[in-house]
Amino acid sequence: AIDSIIPAESRKLWDAHKVKKFNEPSEFQDRFISHVEWTLARSLYNCDDLAAYEATSNSVRDNLVIDWNLTQQRQTARDKKRVYYLSLEFLMGRALDNALINMQTDTSSSGESREMVKGAIGDLGFKLEDVLKQEPDAALGNGGLGRLAACFVDSMATGDYPAWGYGLRYQYGIFAQKIINGFQVETPDYWLNFPNPWEIERSEIHVPINFYGYVDRSSNTSTLTPAEWLGGERVLAVAYDMPIPGFKTSTVNNLRLWSARPTTEFDFAKFNSGDYRNSVEQQQRAESITAVLYPNDNFEQGKELRLKQQYFWCAASLHDIVRRFKKTRRPWSEFPDQIAIQLNDTHPTLAIVELQRILVDLEKLDWHEAWGIVTATFAYTNHTVMQEALEKWPVGLFGHLLPRHLEIVFDINWFFLKEVEEKFPHDVDLLSRVSIIEESSPERQVRMAYLAVVGSHKVNGVAELHSDLIKTTIFKDFVKIYGVHKFTNVTNGITPRRWLKQANPKLASLISKTLNDPEDKFLLDMSKLTALRDLAEDEDFQEKWNDVKQFNKLRLADLIKELNGGVDILERDHIRNTLFDIQVKRIHEYKRQQLNILGVIHRYLSIKEALASGVKFEEVAKKFPRKVSIFGGKSAPGYYMAKLIIKLINSVAEVVNNDEELCDILKVVFIPDYNVSKAEIIIPASDLSEHISTAGTEASGTSNMKFVMNGGLIIGTVDGANVEITREIGEENIFLFGNLSENVEELRYAHQYQPQKLPQSLEKVLNAVESGAFSPDSPSEFQPLIDSIKHHGDYYLVSDDFDSYVATHELVDELYHKDKKSWLKKSILSVANVGFFSSDRCIEEYAGTIWNTEPLKPE
Numbered sequence: 001a002i003d004s005i006i007p008a009e010s011r012k013l014w015d016a017h018k019v020k021k022f023n024e025p026s027e028f029q030d031r032f033i034s035h036v037e038w039t040l041a042r043s044l045y046n047c048d049d050l051a052a053y054e055a056t057s058n059s060v061r062d063n064l065v066i067d068w069n070l071t072q073q074r075q076t077a078r079d080k081k082r083v084y085y086l087s088l089e090f091l092m093g094r095a096l097d098n099a100l101i102n103m104q105t106d107t108s109s110s111g112e113s114r115e116m117v118k119g120a121i122g123d124l125g126f127k128l129e130d131v132l133k134q135e136p137d138a139a140l141g142n143g144g145l146g147r148l149a150a151c152f153v154d155s156m157a158t159g160d161y162p163a164w165g166y167g168l169r170y171q172y173g174i175f176a177q178k179i180i181n182g183f184q185v186e187t188p189d190y191w192l193n194f195p196n197p198w199e200i201e202r203s204e205i206h207v208p209i210n211f212y213g214y215v216d217r218s219s220n221t222s223t224l225t226p227a228e229w230l231g232g233e234r235v236l237a238v239a240y241d242m243p244i245p246g247f248k249t250s251t252v253n254n255l256r257l258w259s260a261r262p263t264t265e266f267d268f269a270k271f272n273s274g275d276y277r278n279s280v281e282q283q284q285r286a287e288s289i290t291a292v293l294y295p296n297d298n299f300e301q302g303k304e305l306r307l308k309q310q311y312f313w314c315a316a317s318l319h320d321i322v323r324r325f326k327k328t329r330r331p332w333s334e335f336p337d338q339i340a341i342q343l344n345d346t347h348p349t350l351a352i353v354e355l356q357r358i359l360v361d362l363e364k365l366d367w368h369e370a371w372g373i374v375t376a377t378f379a380y381t382n383h384t385v386m387q388e389a390l391e392k393w394p395v396g397l398f399g400h401l402l403p404r405h406l407e408i409v410f411d412i413n414w415f416f417l418k419e420v421e422e423k424f425p426h427d428v429d430l431l432s433r434v435s436i437i438e439e440s441s442p443e444r445q446v447r448m449a450y451l452a453v454v455g456s457h458k459v460n461g462v463a464e465l466h467s468d469l470i471k472t473t474i475f476k477d478f479v480k481i482y483g484v485h486k487f488t489n490v491t492n493g494i495t496p497r498r499w500l501k502q503a504n505p506k507l508a509s510l511i512s513k514t515l516n517d518p519e520d521k522f523l524l525d526m527s528k529l530t531a532l533r534d535l536a537e538d539e540d541f542q543e544k545w546n547d548v549k550q551f552n553k554l555r556l557a558d559l560i561k562e563l564n565g566g567v568d569i570l571e572r573d574h575i576r577n578t579l580f581d582i583q584v585k586r587i588h589e590y591k592r593q594q595l596n597i598l599g600v601i602h603r604y605l606s607i608k609e610a611l612a613s614g615v616k617f618e619e620v621a622k623k624f625p626r627k628v629s630i631f632g633g634k635s636a637p638g639y640y641m642a643k644l645i646i647k648l649i650n651s652v653a654e655v656v657n658n659d660e661e662l663c664d665i666l667k668v669v670f671i672p673d674y675n676v677s678k679a680e681i682i683i684p685a686s687d688l689s690e691h692i693s694t695a696g697t698e699a700s701g702t703s704n705m706k707f708v709m710n711g712g713l714i715i716g717t718v719d720g721a722n723v724e725i726t727r728e729i730g731e732e733n734i735f736l737f738g739n740l741s742e743n744v745e746e747l748r749y750a751h752q753y754q755p756q757k758l759p760q761s762l763e764k765v766l767n768a769v770e771s772g773a774f775s776p777d778s779p780s781e782f783q784p785l786i787d788s789i790k791h792h793g794d795y796y797l798v799s800d801d802f803d804s805y806v807a808t809h810e811l812v813d814e815l816y817h818k819d820k821k822s823w824l825k826k827s828i829l830s831v832a833n834v835g836f837f838s839s840d841r842c843i844e845e846y847a848g849t850i851w852n853t854e855p856l857k858p859e
């Protein structure tokens with residue numbers, strides 16, 4: 001039973017006044033109007049779409065909060081093992097539509113409540129679609145890693161796991177991208193302009209967090225015994241909770257995001273010395289800790305504020321976790337039986353050090369007992385093998401900000417190296433290779449990935465190929481030290497609720513009708529989709545399937561038009577037989593958008609050449625059937641080459657789209673400000689999508705799974721989860737090309753010592769770019785891109801993969817335009833076999849093999 005301060009005799013009264021969910025349209029309307037009048041202090045006469053969005057969200061939230069409270073009570077009372085997912089990023093996107101899909105009322109199941117609200121709000125004079133569009137994206141992440149965390153909290157709630165997410169409540173999410181004269185320009189994403197109905201401020205939950213200062217060890221001199229960390233700056237971490245509803249369950253989990261506030265403590269020293277303004281200013285700086293999300297993708301910058309963010313968040317979260325554990329009055333030894341903490345990349349690695357500090361300094365446990373508890377609690381997910389993305393912190397900066405934590409890191413390292421030395425005596429090289437402290441100049445650095453490996457009981461990669469690679473590259477020595485079983489794989493997944501039902505309602509409805517599954521149970525058990533295999537060649541079904549795709553392509557064309565100031569780029573009548581070829585993801589050299597756009601230029605030049613040599617347009621159009629190449633994605637603000645790639649794409653679009661001779665058989669579109677809500681429109685519209693990273697560089701990729709789940713075919717390299725996608729859907733249903741990861745090193749090596757020999761096809765393309773064909777006013781504008789391929793070793797192997805890329809596109813054209821039936825068959829079979837990539841499967845694997853937790857089902 002849970003304690004309560006309410007006396008027993010009063011509880012009856014509480015029960016009599018129990019809050020109730022809205023279950024019917026008229027109850028929803030009551031609630032909606034109450035919120036318009038009372039929460040928003042508006043009326044019928046000034047209720048616009050935005051107010052309707054706020055009122056609808058508040059009404060839906062009321063329902064969720066009832067289940068949220070029950071879920072939390074249940075989890076406390078049953079006291080089962082809990083999971084905490086620590087991620088510096090949660091790329092949630094919009095919440096309302098998702099809540100409507102997942103929410104249950106007392107009388108309707110998930111899915112049905114959306115229809116009910118749609119009708120009810122319609123009768124009040126609003127269109128649900130317009131109301132949903134009012135919501136700003138919660139864009140608290142950069143890309144794949146942040147979106148993965150968002151999919152995981154959805155699946156943890158759906159699977160009834162007692163699991164919380166912990167993150168930061170940034171006031172500015174990832175910047176909004178504007179394209180001006182073809183260049184990316186960043187503008188701030190202040191997403192909290194209007195009241196956010198999806199967060200509940202818990203001002204009563206505030207944790208003081210310290211920085212800087214010094215360590216006091218009064219009498220004893222050993223760093224292993226309790227010490228006191230004193231002085232320094234202090235700020236408050238205030239909790240904001242977001243309800244996370246599961247699908248077809250009344251479980252509503254919690255995502256707790258911390259926000260920084262000044263403490264109410266007052267600096268009397270400064271005040272007395274007459275420095276009032278300074279003392280206030282210093283306090284105000286506290287808020288800067290959670291002001292902005294760092295906008296880098298696969299690159300670590302090493303800024304002090306970033307480390308401050310990390311500690312602020314780890315310390316607040318651990319304080320919260322420990323407080324909850326202490327309420328159970330269990331002995332410390334049971335901590336790992338009750339709690340699993342998953343580290344999403346190395347960003348939360350300080351949590352390992354902080355827990356060790358709490359146990360040794362505050363709870364006075366013996367060092368080794370504490371360390372046993374720590375390592376049994378934590379597990380770490382790695383998302384990259386690229387050196388520039390591995391976190392390292394200069395020892396000086398680390399020790400200045402967190403003096404006691406640095407001591408603890410040194411001690412962890414000391415015991416670790418001792419263990420290594422005992423296992424592999426006299427291997428000095430090994431010791432320096434695996435040391436958590438890197439002896440680099442000008443300064444030593446803390447290697448966070450190694451600290452995470454040493455402090456965790458399991459380390460996983462995010463796709464089979466990637467998990468194999470980490471064992472032979474960055475963590476090779478650790479496999480030798482700990483054995484191979486510490487390292488495992490959990491292939492990524494995506495939530496089918498958002499990425500099928502919400503993004504593609506037409507396809508979801510065709511599937512539910514076909515499977516005779518009116519309650520959409522397939523969204524929970526995606527193996528049900530295999531029943532579609534039998535229909536892959538059924539002409540009637542193919543036609544319906546194709547109609548859905550056409551609908552989604554028109555929907556995307558509408559969006560593109562809207563973003564283009566109301567001017568169509570694509571002729572509507574042509575959309576039906578235009579291949580939509582899409583690459584949307586962060587812009588990065590390793591993801592090779594440059595390969596894609598150079599391929600587009602190759603196609604353009606080939607068309608022009610054919611026309612110039614007198615070949616009839618009809619013939620040319622047969623060889624190069626209609627196609628639009630669609631790009632989208634943000635570059636890190638300081639990433640020069642990625643920004644130049646964006647500019648090249650826009651410059652090529654300018655030339656190609658205005659070349660009348662082409663009569664629209666080729667178009668190029670760059671969609672500005674790619675984000676989650678745009679992805680929901682873009683992904684369902686693809687015929688083909690591009691996942692063409694240099695082999696061995698993309699850890700998994702998750703948009704590849706999203707495209708396949710929406711019936712798009714993919715062209716890709718043998719990289720990341722493309723490998724398992726191929727295995728699941730069959731190699732005849734995917735267009736693979738390019739060199740394999742095992743050859744990459746050799747090819748790179750060769751580039752360094754031999755002058756680059758480019759294939760003729762690429763030579764032509766680069767010459768055109770160099771001649772200023774796409775930048776007549778400054779012909780050398782794209783020289784750095786050309787040089788990186790021609791003269792700087794072509795690190796990403798564009799030249800090595802170019803011909804096979806172009807040839808594979810020819811196969812795509814041929815199939816799409818000459819054999820639509822077999823195209824549709826491949827599309828249907830892809831969806832039929834995509835079930836493995838549901839994030840529900842991932843969470844089951846984490847729970848079974850890493851967390852050792854079980855679901856806690858609502859009674």
Ligand code: F58
Nearest residue numbers: 142144145298299383698699700701702
């Ligand atoms: C991505 N990493 C991987 N990092 O690149 C992708 O292959 C994988 O599918 C995905 O994680 C999920 O596992 C990624 O998105 C970041 O954005 C970090 C942000 C913070 C700085 C370092 C990169």
